[in-house]
Amino acid sequence: MTEVTYREAIAQAIIDEMHADESVFLFGEDVGAAGGAFKTTEGIFDIFGPRRVLDTPISEQAIVGCAIGAALKGLRPVAEIMFADFAGVCFDQIANQLAKYRYMTDGQVSVPVTIRMANGAGGGFGAQHSQAAENWFLSIAGLKVVTPATPADAYGLLRAAIRDEDPVLYFEHKGLFNTKGTIGGASLPIGVAEIVRAGTDATVVATQLMRHRASQAAGELDAEGISIEVIDPRTLLPLDLDTIGRSVDKTGHLLCVQESADAGSWGATVIAGVLDQHFEALDAPPKLVGGDDTPIPYAAELEDAWLPSVERIKDAVRSNLEY
Amino acid sequence: MSDIADLDIDLGLDLLGRMLKIRFFEDEVQRLFTQGLVRGTTHLCNGQEAVSVGACSVLRPGDSMTCTYRGHGAVLAMGAPLEETFGEIMGKKNGLCGGKGGSMHLTDVRVGAYGAYAIVGAHLPVTVGLAFASRYQETGDVGLCFFGDGTVNIGAFHEALNLASVWKLPALFIIENNLYGEYSTVASTTPIERLVDRASAYAMAGFRVNGNDVFAVRDVVTDALERARAGEGPTLIEAMTYRQVGHSRSDPAKYRPPGELEAWLERDPIKLLTDRLIEVGVLDQRIADLREDVEMAVREALETASSWDPPDVADRLTSVLA
Numbered sequence: 001m002t003e004v005t006y007r008e009a010i011a012q013a014i015i016d017e018m019h020a021d022e023s024v025f026l027f028g029e030d031v032g033a034a035g036g037a038f039k040t041t042e043g044i045f046d047i048f049g050p051r052r053v054l055d056t057p058i059s060e061q062a063i064v065g066c067a068i069g070a071a072l073k074g075l076r077p078v079a080e081i082m083f084a085d086f087a088g089v090c091f092d093q094i095a096n097q098l099a100k101y102r103y104m105t106d107g108q109v110s111v112p113v114t115i116r117m118a119n120g121a122g123g124g125f126g127a128q129h130s131q132a133a134e135n136w137f138l139s140i141a142g143l144k145v146v147t148p149a150t151p152a153d154a155y156g157l158l159r160a161a162i163r164d165e166d167p168v169l170y171f172e173h174k175g176l177f178n179t180k181g182t183i184g185g186a187s188l189p190i191g192v193a194e195i196v197r198a199g200t201d202a203t204v205v206a207t208q209l210m211r212h213r214a215s216q217a218a219g220e221l222d223a224e225g226i227s228i229e230v231i232d233p234r235t236l237l238p239l240d241l242d243t244i245g246r247s248v249d250k251t252g253h254l255l256c257v258q259e260s261a262d263a264g265s266w267g268a269t270v271i272a273g274v275l276d277q278h279f280e281a282l283d284a285p286p287k288l289v290g291g292d293d294t295p296i297p298y299a300a301e302l303e304d305a306w307l308p309s310v311e312r313i314k315d316a317v318r319s320n321l322e323y
Numbered sequence: 324m325s326d327i328a329d330l331d332i333d334l335g336l337d338l339l340g341r342m343l344k345i346r347f348f349e350d351e352v353q354r355l356f357t358q359g360l361v362r363g364t365t366h367l368c369n370g371q372e373a374v375s376v377g378a379c380s381v382l383r384p385g386d387s388m389t390c391t392y393r394g395h396g397a398v399l400a401m402g403a404p405l406e407e408t409f410g411e412i413m414g415k416k417n418g419l420c421g422g423k424g425g426s427m428h429l430t431d432v433r434v435g436a437y438g439a440y441a442i443v444g445a446h447l448p449v450t451v452g453l454a455f456a457s458r459y460q461e462t463g464d465v466g467l468c469f470f471g472d473g474t475v476n477i478g479a480f481h482e483a484l485n486l487a488s489v490w491k492l493p494a495l496f497i498i499e500n501n502l503y504g505e506y507s508t509v510a511s512t513t514p515i516e517r518l519v520d521r522a523s524a525y526a527m528a529g530f531r532v533n534g535n536d537v538f539a540v541r542d543v544v545t546d547a548l549e550r551a552r553a554g555e556g557p558t559l560i561e562a563m564t565y566r567q568v569g570h571s572r573s574d575p576a577k578y579r580p581p582g583e584l585e586a587w588l589e590r591d592p593i594k595l596l597t598d599r600l601i602e603v604g605v606l607d608q609r610i611a612d613l614r615e616d617v618e619m620a621v622r623e624a625l626e627t628a629s630s631w632d633p634p635d636v637a638d639r640l641t642s643v644l645a
Contacts, residue, residue, distance in 0.1 A: 068448075103423055
């Protein structure tokens with residue numbers, strides 16, 4: 001076990017998979033000698049050279065399409081879309097081509113593509129470089145979506161994504177790149193939630209930056225005698241509703257904390273699933289703690305107010321328990 | 324037409340048979356559609372057979388082909404079985420894609436047909452990836468991509484040609500210029516008359532060819548394949564042809580000026596090749612026999628496919644993920 005940053009964990013996972021499998025290659029805008037816009041691919045070009053680490057033009061459709069074509073011939077492309085918001089530029093390639101290829105051909109061939117994207121708010125990047133774009137893909141069958149929050153998950157889930165036979169969208173949160181933690185040497189299973197903190201009074205489900213805020217809120221509420229169970233789904237497609245449901249059966253309260261407004265969000269999906277399967281267990285209406293129904297604003301005061309804070313999470317938990 | 328003296332009669336008859344197979348196939352699909360046996364819509368390629376047959380006939384195993392929703396001909400030209408191709412269009416269990424794809428998504432990776440794409444331009448970037456894999460794996464294979472004239476105005480065209488050229492990938496981009504993008508003339512949507520001129524913007528080799536002359540198509544594609552396999556990069560080919568039918572089955576093509584269709588029917592690729600073979604001494608009877616054989620094979624394939632069961636309803640849930 002070594003202590004690394006979330007950023008280094010990403011690079012290490014790519015390096016380890018490239019050593020393990022000759023068919024893995026890395027490409028995207030500035031991922032080569034420049035080491036990536038967020039330095040997440042630093043050092044990889046030096047190890048593997050220009051055959052396996054390639055800079056591309058600013059052409060997101062070409063990047064994703066090229067990944068699909070290469071995967072159809074047996075390669076395992078790791079493509080980078082610099083900011084997840086740029087998925088808007090190549091939405092057709094992801095939603096209509098990548099996700100549907102296997103189904104429309106009745107499984108003639110699999111498409112083992114990994115697309116890494118930097119997402120998340122809190123950094124003052126404004127409305128077009130801050131979104132939790134993972135929510136855009138939740139209704140598209142044929143994709144897997146992972147959202148690691150720690151170096152261990154960043155490492156283990158990226159290795160799993162690259163090895164997976166299906167397309168995996170891998171979201172890296174920009175606010176977590178310097179987070180430190182230990183990583184093991186193995187991949188983690190896709191589709192398995194983690195109980196970050198055990199508790200008995202309320203279940204709080206959160207991913208990425210919000211998982212850390214939820215954990216902090218849980219720690220502070222503990223001092224008030226409120227026991228919170230924090231669950232990080234880690235994978236949004238497929239979603240581990242069983243782990244969440246078992247927790248709600250125990251606590252009777254559910255809150256989802258997310259960097260998104262309600263409509264079409266993963267939190268809304270979790271709540272719908274819990275209402276369907278665990279309605280009798282609930283002692284209060286499930287609550288979404290999220291962003292306002294606006295684009296993400298730029299100024300620090302505005303963005304801070306937009307994102308769920310530790311205080312907002314604590315208030316929401318208290319009011320849900322008082323219902 | 325290329326030089327008569329050089330004509331290889333056996334090859335000519337073989338190519339004629341392949342084009343007839345597509346023509347008869349499309350005629351049957353049209354009939355099936357009017358009988359309500361084809362769902363949604365369907366886009367026929369009558370008149371464009373020489374482009375797909377000419378180009379695919381010079382590919383080798385390992386090469387890959389991608390095409391558009393007007394792709395029945397291209398997929399058949401790669402060698403997809405007639406029965407399974409009919410079966411897919413009719414939504415049968417034994418269809419190429421188990422009834423999950425349909426007329427616009429015919430795919431048969433066994434023969435190198437890596438998909439028919441129903442979003443204009445989407446398969447050009449995919450072709451870049453197929454060509455990239457060839458270079459990465461050092462197979463010498465080429466990725467060939469057919470698309471319509473309307474595709475030169477969508478962003479994916481630009482991104483794909485640029486990337487293929489800057490990486491010097493073994494790819495062939497073939498514009499099937501049939502003069503209409505859906506219901507609109509090329510002139511009303513595109514400010515240049517020679518679409519192949521766009522190749523120069525990507526420092527790419529570009530050629531325009533008579534797309535109704537199967538031998539001319541073969542020649543230009545053969546040269547492009549050689550360059551691609553030699554590491555000299557991609558080629559853009561503009562094959563001039565004509566869609567003898569409407570855009571889709573709901574389009575009577577009333578926007579065509581009077582006389583245009585008739586003039587192009589005189590240049591029908593099957594007619595051109597037939598005349599040519601007769602000119603060099605092939606007997607009418609031999610051609611009539613060939614037509615009859617092919618027509619029979621198509622009809623028998625249709626009968627077989629018609630007898631197949633529909634897919635099991637439970638199978639709709641399979642093949643989403645590996």
